[in-house]
Amino acid sequence: MSDVLTLTGITAGYAGIPAVRDLDLSVASGEIVAMLGPNGAGKTTTLLTAAGVITPMSGVVTAFGKPLHRRLEQNARAGLVLVPDTRGVFHTLSVRENLALAGGDPGEALDLFPALKGLMSRRCGRLSGGEQQMLAIAKALVRRPRVLLIDEMSMGLAPVAVQALLPSIRALADRLGVGVLLVEQHIDLALSIADRAVVLHHGRVSLTGPAAELRADRHAVADAYFGG
Numbered sequence: 001m002s003d004v005l006t007l008t009g010i011t012a013g014y015a016g017i018p019a020v021r022d023l024d025l026s027v028a029s030g031e032i033v034a035m036l037g038p039n040g041a042g043k044t045t046t047l048l049t050a051a052g053v054i055t056p057m058s059g060v061v062t063a064f065g066k067p068l069h070r071r072l073e074q075n076a077r078a079g080l081v082l083v084p085d086t087r088g089v090f091h092t093l094s095v096r097e098n099l100a101l102a103g104g105d106p107g108e109a110l111d112l113f114p115a116l117k118g119l120m121s122r123r124c125g126r127l128s129g130g131e132q133q134m135l136a137i138a139k140a141l142v143r144r145p146r147v148l149l150i151d152e153m154s155m156g157l158a159p160v161a162v163q164a165l166l167p168s169i170r171a172l173a174d175r176l177g178v179g180v181l182l183v184e185q186h187i188d189l190a191l192s193i194a195d196r197a198v199v200l201h202h203g204r205v206s207l208t209g210p211a212a213e214l215r216a217d218r219h220a221v222a223d224a225y226f227g228g
């Protein structure tokens with residue numbers, strides 16, 4: 001597997017104050033890497049840096065073997081697509097219109113989220129949280145990403161709704177070969193579909209390893225959350 005996204009020695013933050021320090025991270029094609037950690041650990045900052053939204057103070061981000069382009073749209077066109085925790089769906093528009101705005105063929109996305117097929121005419125403001133999240137990921141898929149950066153898919157969702165979404169994330173990695181960096185608060189759910197995981201604490205990696213190993217060692221994960 002070749003790495004499609006690599007962060008090397010990344011220090012990044014806001015107004016000159018680092019929120020993430022000296023971070024190394026890679027995602028291969030078809031791989032799901034879960035990024036875990038408590039509130040304020042630096043997960044979103046890492047995703048925004050990986051997407052090119054935040055310019056790091058030091059370190060390098062490469063996507064598909066090349067340093068990130070300064071223009072975000074160029075990175076997106078190359079296949080690096082961010083799904084923000086705000087989801088980016090338009091509430092007054094229908095599912096069909098939202099997908100059309102993504103500007104491509106929604107066929108593959110709808111195959112991964114068949115539940116959306118019956119909701120095409122519904123205004124997004126009337127979708128459930130889980131359905132809105134499906135739409136947010138489907139919109140990202142229309143852009144034919146090679147890397148998806150997904151921030152807190154589960155924001156505002158019941159665990160059962162998160163659980164329903166996870167097989168589709170695994171499928172888009174397995175079937176389409178998309179590399180996924182998945183920020184998630186539900187540790188067990190994230191580890192159940194991820195290949196590897198990284199725990200952040202106070203902007204530093206406190207634990208990393210194969211998801212199966214971390215699942216088997218909950219104490220290590222708990223320690224990593226608290227900076228052990």
Ligand SMILES: Nc1ncnc2c1ncn2[C@@H]1O[C@H](COP(=O)(O)OP(=O)(O)OP(=O)(O)O)[C@@H](O)[C@H]1O
Binds near residue numbers: 044
């Ligand atoms: N726009 C901003 N300006 C200044 N500081 C910020 C900004 N956004 C985040 N921070 C700070 O950077 C640190 C890391 O925040 P970040 O949003 O990356 O954490 P997170 O792991 O995504 O947390 P959460 O689980 O709550 O989403 C925090 O201390 C936060 O207060």
Ligand SMILES: [Mg+2]
Binds near residue numbers: 043045152
């Ligand atoms: Mg966040």
